[in-house]
Amino acid sequence: xxxxxxxxxxxxxxxxxxxxxxxxxxxxxxxxxxxxxxxxxxxxxxxxxxxxxxxxxxxxxxxxxxxxxxxxxxxxxxxxxxxxxxxxxxxxxxxxxxxxxxxxxxxxxxxxxxxxxxxxxxxxxxxxxxxxxxxxxxxxxxxxxxxxxxxxxxxxxxxxxxxxxxxxxxxxxxxxxxxxxxxxxxxxxxxxxxxxxxxxxxxxxxxxxxxxxxxxxxxxxxxxxxxxxxxxxxxxxxxxxxxxxxxxxxxxxxxxxxxxxxxxxxxxxxxxxxxxxxxxxxxxxxxxxxxxxxxxxxxxxxxxxxxxxxxxxxxxxxxxxxxxxxxxxxxxxxxxxxxxxxxxxxxxxxxxxxxxxxxxxxxxxxxxxxxxxxxxxxxxxxxxxxxxxx
Numbered sequence: 001x002x003x004x005x006x007x008x009x010x011x012x013x014x015x016x017x018x019x020x021x022x023x024x025x026x027x028x029x030x031x032x033x034x035x036x037x038x039x040x041x042x043x044x045x046x047x048x049x050x051x052x053x054x055x056x057x058x059x060x061x062x063x064x065x066x067x068x069x070x071x072x073x074x075x076x077x078x079x080x081x082x083x084x085x086x087x088x089x090x091x092x093x094x095x096x097x098x099x100x101x102x103x104x105x106x107x108x109x110x111x112x113x114x115x116x117x118x119x120x121x122x123x124x125x126x127x128x129x130x131x132x133x134x135x136x137x138x139x140x141x142x143x144x145x146x147x148x149x150x151x152x153x154x155x156x157x158x159x160x161x162x163x164x165x166x167x168x169x170x171x172x173x174x175x176x177x178x179x180x181x182x183x184x185x186x187x188x189x190x191x192x193x194x195x196x197x198x199x200x201x202x203x204x205x206x207x208x209x210x211x212x213x214x215x216x217x218x219x220x221x222x223x224x225x226x227x228x229x230x231x232x233x234x235x236x237x238x239x240x241x242x243x244x245x246x247x248x249x250x251x252x253x254x255x256x257x258x259x260x261x262x263x264x265x266x267x268x269x270x271x272x273x274x275x276x277x278x279x280x281x282x283x284x285x286x287x288x289x290x291x292x293x294x295x296x297x298x299x300x301x302x303x304x305x306x307x308x309x310x311x312x313x314x315x316x317x318x319x320x321x322x323x324x325x326x327x328x329x330x331x332x333x334x335x336x337x338x339x340x341x342x343x344x345x346x347x348x349x350x351x352x353x354x355x356x357x358x359x360x361x362x363x364x365x366x367x368x369x370x371x372x373x374x375x376x377x378x379x380x381x382x383x384x385x386x387x388x389x390x
Contacts, residue, residue: 021270022310025054029086030079037076044069047082055240057275064089083309090274090308094301099283101230101258101298103133109141109187109195111220111227113180115213115250116234118201121262121288123152125234126196127159131293134163138193143183144169145176145216146200156198166190176200176212177219184223197228203249210253217254230257232285235276237261240269247280260296262288270308 028050032043044065051061067089068082103110112129116122123146130140142165144153153169160167168183180197187195199216202209220227233256235243243261250256259282264270277284287304288296306312 021054021264021308025050025271025308026079026083026310028053029082033077033079033082037078039068039072039075039077039082044073051086051271054271055269055275056271057241057278060093060271060275060278063093063278080311083311087305087309087311090305091302093274094277094284094299094305097277097281097284098299098301099258099285101129101232101260101285103138103194104229105193107226107229109184109192111184111187111195111197111224111229113197113199113213113216113228113231113254114234115199115231115254115256116201117203117246118149120201120234120236120239122146122201122234123155123159123198124291125260125262125288125296126156126198127163128288128293128296130159130165130194130196131163132296133194134165139190140165141183141187141190141192141195142167143180143195143197145180145198147172147174147176147179148200152198166192177215180216181219181223184220184227188223206249213254231255232258232260233282235259235261237264237269237272240272241275243272243276244279247276247282251280256282258283258285260284260286260288262296265289265295273304274308 029047032046032050047068048061048065051064052058056064064086068085071085072081101112114122114126126142130142133140140163142156142160144156144167146152147170150172157167157169159165166186168179168186170179170182176199183197184195197216200209200212217228217231231254233247233250235246237243239246247256247259259276261273261276261284264273264287273284273287276282284299286296287299290296303312
């Protein structure tokens with residue numbers, strides 16, 4: 001069983017990750033044709049309901065069934081023919097938004113501001129991006145910009161240690177914009193390829209969060225007028241249609257340049273990605289179907305559409321190991337985190353009461369149980385984080 005991920009590669013993980021979404025769609029479409037084989041108005045209406053229930057949204061569902069009607073109306077069809085037709089149309093819809101996160105080698109560093117609500121996996125996604133960039137031989141600086149959440153800072157530090165990325169953080173409650181400015185200064189001094197900046201995501205106080213994100217973008221422009229080069233919104237697929245509200249909210253705050261959709265393996269709502277692409281047209285850089293760095297890859301529309309419709313067969317899965325190891329010549333370099341000693345200061349984007357908020361794990365997942373050992377609380381937290389990231 002331990003070798004299973006190596007046998008199936010990412011295509012197999014994509015199939016497995018979307019299995020719950022595929023089961024919902026496949027079961028619904030098969031149910032429509034359980035007592036009829038001819039595509040009539042009633043069948044089309046039921047198919048549209050199936051698509052809407054799978055979070056593809058009313059607009060996308062209407063387009064898909066209208067295209068199917070033009071091609072197959074009043075003809076006898078099988079459920080597999082319907083799924084193949086839907087998969088082909090979905091792939092066409094998604095093709096214009098499939099854009100990997102491209103790092104401009106002319107920029108030193110290429111600055112990526114990562115935003116999203118707490119719990120969607122921002123910190124974990126940054127760690128996965130860092131590992132993939134390091135595997136490509138790029139130098140990476142990671143900045144812990146969510147200064148009020150100790151767990152997020154610690155988790156990012158663990159990822160930095162594992163990947164050999166340079167880590168920048170500040171004192172608890174430090175000004176996030178000042179920390180981002182200092183991180184960019186360090187990244188420029190080190191001639192780093194990429195600077196990844198984590199951010200807060202407390203939507204219970206939308207105005208303060210908006211002010212903080214806008215201040216970060218404004219302050220780093222003083223060093224680099226073109227920074228941030230990308231502002232990537234992380235979305236949790238398990239939230240379904242609520243992801244639409246998150247896109248609209250963060251677009252009001254900052255200029256979102258692309259999306260990464262996480263936790264597709266934990267939901268039957270994978271169709272929401274199609275609805276987001278159809279409604280907003282924002283680039284989709286990558287999707288996540290598991291916990292490891294190898295489970296997040298650039299978005300491939302045809303593979304996604306076929307997996308969503310349950311059309312990927314085991315024979316199509318290549319027996320390869322496409323996991324990305326850390327570059328061996330750089331993995332052990334610069335593991336000692338550097339702390340920016342920034343004093344906490346009044347921040348218009350963060351009221352003082354924010355400092356008393358209880359920290360929560362960014363991935364929103366419970367830590368594994370451990371045996372009682374005579375160790376300090378920080379050591380316990382770090383050990384649990386290492387367990388989550390293996």
